Amino acid sequence: MIGRLLALAPFIAVAVAALASLVLPAYQVSVATYVMIASIVCTGLVLMTGIAGMVSFGQAAFVGFGAYTSACMSTQFGLSPWLGLAGATIGAAATAALIGVVTVRMSGHYLALATLCFGISFYFGIGNADAFGRFNGMTGIPPVTVGGFELRSERQAFGLVLVALVLSVAWCRRLLASRCGRVLRSLRTGSTIAETFGANAQRHRLLAFVAAAVVAALAGWLYAHVQRFINPTPFGLNASIDYLFMTVIGGSGQVWGALVGAGLVTVIKHELQDLLRPVFGATARFELLVFAALMIIVLHKARKGLWPFLQQVVASHMPPRAPVAPVTLTSRRGRPDQGLPVLTAIGLRRMFGGLVAVDDVSFDVRSGEILGVLGPNGAGKSTLFNLISGGLQRSGGELSFLGAPLARVSARDMCVRGLSRTFQHAALVPEMSLIENVAIGATHLGRCGIVAASLGLDAREERQLLGWAQHLLDRVGLGDRAWELAGTLSLGHQRILEIARALAADPVLVLLDEPAAGLRANEKTLLAELLVRLRAEGLAIVLVEHDMEFVFRLADRLMVMNFGRRIAFGDPEEVRADTGVQEAYLGVAA
Amino acid sequence: MTADIAAILLQDGIANGAIYILLATVLVLVFTVTRVIFVPQGDLVAFTALTLAAFDAGTIPGTVWILLFGAAIALSLEMLEAVARRDRARCVRSIIQFGVVPVAVALLAVLLVPKDAPLLWKMAVTCALVTCISPVIYRIVFQPIASASPLVLLIAAIATHLGMNSIGLQVFGAEGVRTQGFSGPPLSFAGQLISQQVAGVVASSIVLVFVLYLFFHRSLRGRALLAAAYNRRGAEIVGISAAAAGRTAFIVAGLVGAVSGLLVGPMTTLYYDSGFILGLKGFVGAIVGGLAIYPLAAAGAVLVGAVESFASFWASAYRDIIVFMLIIPILFWRSVVNPHAEDGIE
Numbered sequence: 001m002i003g004r005l006l007a008l009a010p011f012i013a014v015a016v017a018a019l020a021s022l023v024l025p026a027y028q029v030s031v032a033t034y035v036m037i038a039s040i041v042c043t044g045l046v047l048m049t050g051i052a053g054m055v056s057f058g059q060a061a062f063v064g065f066g067a068y069t070s071a072c073m074s075t076q077f078g079l080s081p082w083l084g085l086a087g088a089t090i091g092a093a094a095t096a097a098l099i100g101v102v103t104v105r106m107s108g109h110y111l112a113l114a115t116l117c118f119g120i121s122f123y124f125g126i127g128n129a130d131a132f133g134r135f136n137g138m139t140g141i142p143p144v145t146v147g148g149f150e151l152r153s154e155r156q157a158f159g160l161v162l163v164a165l166v167l168s169v170a171w172c173r174r175l176l177a178s179r180c181g182r183v184l185r186s187l188r189t190g191s192t193i194a195e196t197f198g199a200n201a202q203r204h205r206l207l208a209f210v211a212a213a214v215v216a217a218l219a220g221w222l223y224a225h226v227q228r229f230i231n232p233t234p235f236g237l238n239a240s241i242d243y244l245f246m247t248v249i250g251g252s253g254q255v256w257g258a259l260v261g262a263g264l265v266t267v268i269k270h271e272l273q274d275l276l277r278p279v280f281g282a283t284a285r286f287e288l289l290v291f292a293a294l295m296i297i298v299l300h301k302a303r304k305g306l307w308p309f310l311q312q313v314v315a316s317h318m319p320p321r322a323p324v325a326p327v328t329l330t331s332r333r334g335r336p337d338q339g340l341p342v343l344t345a346i347g348l349r350r351m352f353g354g355l356v357a358v359d360d361v362s363f364d365v366r367s368g369e370i371l372g373v374l375g376p377n378g379a380g381k382s383t384l385f386n387l388i389s390g391g392l393q394r395s396g397g398e399l400s401f402l403g404a405p406l407a408r409v410s411a412r413d414m415c416v417r418g419l420s421r422t423f424q425h426a427a428l429v430p431e432m433s434l435i436e437n438v439a440i441g442a443t444h445l446g447r448c449g450i451v452a453a454s455l456g457l458d459a460r461e462e463r464q465l466l467g468w469a470q471h472l473l474d475r476v477g478l479g480d481r482a483w484e485l486a487g488t489l490s491l492g493h494q495r496i497l498e499i500a501r502a503l504a505a506d507p508v509l510v511l512l513d514e515p516a517a518g519l520r521a522n523e524k525t526l527l528a529e530l531l532v533r534l535r536a537e538g539l540a541i542v543l544v545e546h547d548m549e550f551v552f553r554l555a556d557r558l559m560v561m562n563f564g565r566r567i568a569f570g571d572p573e574e575v576r577a578d579t580g581v582q583e584a585y586l587g588v589a590a
Numbered sequence: 591m592t593a594d595i596a597a598i599l600l601q602d603g604i605a606n607g608a609i610y611i612l613l614a615t616v617l618v619l620v621f622t623v624t625r626v627i628f629v630p631q632g633d634l635v636a637f638t639a640l641t642l643a644a645f646d647a648g649t650i651p652g653t654v655w656i657l658l659f660g661a662a663i664a665l666s667l668e669m670l671e672a673v674a675r676r677d678r679a680r681c682v683r684s685i686i687q688f689g690v691v692p693v694a695v696a697l698l699a700v701l702l703v704p705k706d707a708p709l710l711w712k713m714a715v716t717c718a719l720v721t722c723i724s725p726v727i728y729r730i731v732f733q734p735i736a737s738a739s740p741l742v743l744l745i746a747a748i749a750t751h752l753g754m755n756s757i758g759l760q761v762f763g764a765e766g767v768r769t770q771g772f773s774g775p776p777l778s779f780a781g782q783l784i785s786q787q788v789a790g791v792v793a794s795s796i797v798l799v800f801v802l803y804l805f806f807h808r809s810l811r812g813r814a815l816l817a818a819a820y821n822r823r824g825a826e827i828v829g830i831s832a833a834a835a836g837r838t839a840f841i842v843a844g845l846v847g848a849v850s851g852l853l854v855g856p857m858t859t860l861y862y863d864s865g866f867i868l869g870l871k872g873f874v875g876a877i878v879g880g881l882a883i884y885p886l887a888a889a890g891a892v893l894v895g896a897v898e899s900f901a902s903f904w905a906s907a908y909r910d911i912i913v914f915m916l917i918i919p920i921l922f923w924r925s926v927v928n929p930h931a932e933d934g935i936e
Contacts, residue, residue: 055741057748102922109627109740113873114921117914120870128907241748248745286760292753299746300734 002317014166021158029154033226035266036161037219042247042258043168044215049244050252051176052208053188054104055112058119059243062213064235065092065122066220068132071141071230081144081225088217096213100206111209119240127232137231144225157226164222168215171454172255175211178453179446179465182436184208186429193427196389197505198415198444207450242269245291249298251307253431260307268294321483324435326474327467329445329506336402338368342509342540343388343419348397350383357383359564360397365509370531370541372555372572374548376584380564381544382424385511388542389421390414402508416444420507422498424514424544430487434478434497437486438469441504472500477526492518496527509540516550528554552576560584597782599899605788605857607895608795612850613872614887615799616843621876622819623839625740626732629747631847632869633754638720638851639860640758643767645712648705652761653719654696657726661692664729688729692722709770717848724844725837732840733833751866758862766864771856791853798849799888802842815839867910871898874917877924890920 005012021029041059048054069091070084099118103111126132133139143150144160151160175181183204186193191201224230233239242265250261272287279286298305336342341364350358358380365371375381386392388399390411399406401417420441428437442465448458473479476496481489486497495515502510516524524547531541531554545551551558558575560568562584568575575581613631620628637653644651668684695718703715731750735742771790776783806812818825818835826832854860854868871894878890894913901912 053741055744099918102918109744110877110921110924112741112744113627113877114917117870117874117917120867121911121914124911125908128911238752241752244745245749286756288756289753292749292756295749296731296746296753299738299742299749303735303738303742 004319006314006317007319010169014162017162018159021155021162026154029158031266031270033154033158033161035263036158036165037222037226038243038246038266039259039262040161040165040168040219040222041216041243042250042262043165043172043255044212044219045243045247046252046255046258047172047175047184047215048208048212049247050254050257051181051188052184052205054205054209055109055244056115056209056212057112057237057240057244058115058117058122059212059216060235060237060239061115061119061122062092062096062216063220063223063239064126064230064232065095065213066217067224067230067235068126068138068220069217070221071138071224072132074142074225075138075140081142081221084225085218085221088221089214092213092217092220093210096210097206100209104202104205104209115240116237119237123232123236126235133231135232137229139229141224141228141230143228161222161226164218168218169255169259172215174456175450175453176255178450178458178462179439179443179448180204180207180450180453182432182440183443185432185436186440189427189429192391192411192423193429193440194443195411196415196421196427197441197501198412200412211450245295247305249295249305251305251311253304254307254311256310257305257307260310261305264306321433323482324463324466324470326471326479327464328471329442329464329468336367336508336538338538339366341365342367342402343542344398344400345388346398348384348387348399349395350380350387350392351395357564358387358394361561361564361566362397363559363566363569365540365542367508367540368535368538369556370535370543370554372551372558373542373544373561374551374558374575374581375561378563379561381561382513383564384561385421385513385542385544388414389419389511415505418506418508419511420502420505420509421511422495422502422513422515426491426494426498428486428494428497428501430485432486433483434473434486434489435466435469435482437497438472438500438504439465441472441501442468442506445504445506469500469504472503475503476500476530490518492520492523495519496523499527499530503534507539509542510534511542511544513544514546515543516545516547524550595903599903600896601782601784601788603896603899604892605791605895606898607875607892608792609850609854609868610872610875610891610894611795611888612798612846612853613869614876614891615802616846617869617873617876618887619802619815620839620843623815624728624732624736624743624836626743627740627747627873628840628843629744629751629866629869630727630754631843631872632865632867633751633758634720634724634844634847634865635851635854635868636860636862636865637723637754637758637762638716638848639769639855640762640767640862641716641719642712642769642852642855644762645699645703645707645716646705646769650700651716651719652758653716653723654699655761656757657692657719657723658696660723660726660730661688664688664726668729688726692726695719695722713852716852717845720848720851721841721844724840724847728836728840733836736832736836755863755866762862764862766859766861767855768859769852769855771853787856791857794849794853798846802846805842811838871913874913874920877917878920 021032041063045056045059048056066088069088070081073079073084073087074081099114103114127135143152145151151157176185183194183199187201187205194201194204223234246261246265247258248261249265250259251257269287269291272290276286276290344364346362348358348361349356361384363371373381373384383392387394387409390409390413393409399409401414401419446461446465448461452458470479470482473482476499478493478497478500486494489497495518499512499515516527519527528550535541543551543555552572555572557570558568558572559566560575560581567580567584568578613635616631617628620626641651641653665684665688668688669681672680672684699715699719703712727750731746732743735746771787776785777789806816814825814830815835815838818830818832822832825835872891875891875894876887878886878893894916897916898909898913902909905912
C-alpha cells in the first residue's frame, strides 16, 4: 500500500501543488513560484555537480543570461516570449559550450573558478551596460502568452512554472536513466570507467555543463516573464552560491534533492532574517553567517546532503523493480577463427623516468585461449595491462590487434576494436544498480544520444541494452540481484560484476586483473567454469592472478614476469619446471 | 595616450601586481599543501586594513572579537577530540595554540595599542591579530575535511568567505578605510619619478617572496611542508603530520595576507567586502602558473596588475570584467599546454 503510494508520490505532489495554488493567499503562491524557479536551476546543478562531479559558481549568471536575453528580445524588438525562450536557451548553451571547451580538459576546480569569474563578469557587465538599464534593470517585460491568453496573475504564473519544473525534472530523470546518463553517472568516480568502455568522458562532461546552463536559462526566462522586471542583483555571485548550496544541502546525487534543497534553503533564509532582525538589528547580515555555518556543517557531517536520509526511509517501502527480460545480442563483430592471434606484442617497453616497469616483453594471445600471466608484486603485470588497454602509452615496441598495427593506443579506441578489461581495484559506480553498471559496458553498442533520450525514442534500444546486461548478470550468477546497488556487493562479487561489464562490451579479448581475489572456493569453481565456457566460445582471455592453482588449472599458456621482464613463456608444465621461475618465486639461489 | 600616462599606469600596475604576487604565492602554497583554494585570503587582507584603521581611530578593532570567538570554537572542537582520545599532550598543546596565544594577542591589542602609538607597532599588532585568525579557520573549517576532494574544499572555502563577509559587516561596519603607508618625496629611478608607496610595496613584496623562498628551501619546517604538499600519505608515513602542515601553511597565509593588507591599504579604499575581488585577482595570476609554478604565478600576477591598470584608464567601469575574462584565454592556453586528468568529486 505504502509502496504504491510512494510510486505515485510525484503525481500526488503535483496535484497537491496545483490545488494549493488555488486556495493559498497570493503572497505564498508567489513565494512558492520562486522556490520552484530555484528548483529548476538546481535540477540542472544536480546533473552537473551531483552526477558529473563539476561545480559551478556561475549558475546565476546563466539564469541572468536567459532572463536578459528574453527580456531584451521582447521589450526592444517586440518579439514573442516564446522566441525569447529559444534565444535564451540557445545563447546559454553556446556560452556554456565556450567556457566548457576551455576548461573540461582540466581538473575540476578550474571549471569552478572559470564559472566564478564568468559569474562576476556577467554581473558587472550588465550592471554597467546602458542597453540593459545598468543596475536599475529593465521594466515592462511582457508576460508569457498561451494561445493568445496572457499569464498575468500569480496563480497563472505558478501554473506555468509548475509545468516547467515538472518538465525539467522529468527530462532530467529520463536523461539519467539513458545510455548517456549512465556514462554521466560514472564520471563522479573519474574518467576511467567511461573511457574504458568507449565513451568520451570530456564530451559527456561538456554535455552536463551545457545542459545545466540551458536549464538555468529556462529558469531565467521564467523569472523575467513572471516578475516582469529584472535587475542584476538576483544574478550575482551570492545567488550562484545559494543555488549551489541548495543543491549540496538537498543532496546533489538525486534530482529530488534539488527540490528539497531549494525549498529548505529559501524557507530557512526567510525565517532566519525574521528571527535575527530583532536580535541584531536590521542592518546585520547574520543570516549569512548562520547559513555559511550550516553549509560547513553539512559538508562535515553529511556531504551527500539530506536526501539520502529521506531515501533510506523511503527505500524500504519502495516496491521492487520489475526484472528485465534477458536479451542475447548477436555479436556485431566476426570472431576470429579458433587459434588465430588476437593481440601480438613485440618488445614492449615502458619507462617511468629512470625506472623500467616493462622491459622488452613479447607475447601473443590467440582466440579461444586463456593466457595466464604470473609474477610477484611489482613485476609489471598491471603496467603491461595498461599498455595494452590504453591506460598508458608505451615507450617502445610494437603492438597489433587482430592483425592491425596500433600506433597509439587509447582506451576508447581499444574498446571499440574489441578489447575489454577488469580492474585490480574494482572500478564500479557504487550508487548505481548492478544491471546499470553492466550496461555501461555496452555503451558503445548503442546509438541513441541525448536528443533521442530526451524524446523517449530510445525505449527499444534501452530494452535491448538492459536485457543484454541482465543476460550477462545471469551468466555470472548475479542475475537475481540486478537492481541492488553495486556498493553493497562484497569485494569478490564486485570483481565478478566487473567481468559481466567487460563481457557486455562484446569483446574479442578480455584482460582480467586478479578476478579470483576475495572469492570463496566454490565461487572460484563457478568462475573457472565460466571462463572455460567463454574460451569455448572463442574469446581470448588474459588472466593475471596470484592463485597458482587457479591459473595452472585454466591457462593454456603461461607468461611469467619479474622486474618488468618476461622470464618464461609457454606451456604451463614447461614453465613450472623452469629454474628462473622457481628462483623468482621460491628464492632458490642461482 | 602619452608615454607619461603609460608610465604612470605601468607603475600602478606593477604596484598592484606586487600585491597580487603575494596573494598568488600564498594561494599556490595553501593549495599545494592542503588542496584548499583559500578564497577567504582576500578577506584577511581587507580585515588587516580595517584593523589598522581602527587602531588609528583609537577604537578596539573588531578583529579582536573575531579572533576570540573563533579561537573559542576551535579550542572547544580540539578539546572535545583530545578528551575523547584521552590525549593529554594534545590538550595542553591546543590550550596553548587556541587559548593562550589568541588571548595574549587580543589583550595586547586591547591594552597596549594607544591611539598615538607608533605606526610600526600598530602594524605589528595588526599582523599578529590577523595571522592568528588564519589557523583558527583551518581548524574549524578545513581540518575535519582535509581528505575531501578539492571541489568540496572549494565549496567550504566559499562558505567561509560568506561567513567572514557577514562578520566583517557586523564588526567593521559598511564604511571604507584608507590607511597610512610609505610617505615622502617621490624617488627618481631611470628618469622616472616613482612614489615612495610604489617603491615600498614592490620592495616589501620582493623581500617577502624571498623570505618565503628561504623558508621553503632552507628550513626543516618549510621542507616538511613541501614534502606534505608533494605526497600527503608519504609525508605522514615519515612522521610529518598533515594537520600540522596545513596549520603552518595557513599561518603563513595569514601572515602574508596581513602584510598584503598593510601594503594595499594606502593605495585604495578598502571595505569589509573588498577582499574577495582582490583575492580573486591574485588567483587569476596564480592560475597562469597552473597553481603550482611560483615564478610563473608571479609573472601572471604582474600581468593581471598591468591589465587592470590599463583597463581602468580606458574603460573604468569594465575594469574587473576585463581582468576576470582574462582567465578564459589563460585557461585555454593552459589546457592546451598541460591537460590534466579529471578528478571526481568524491
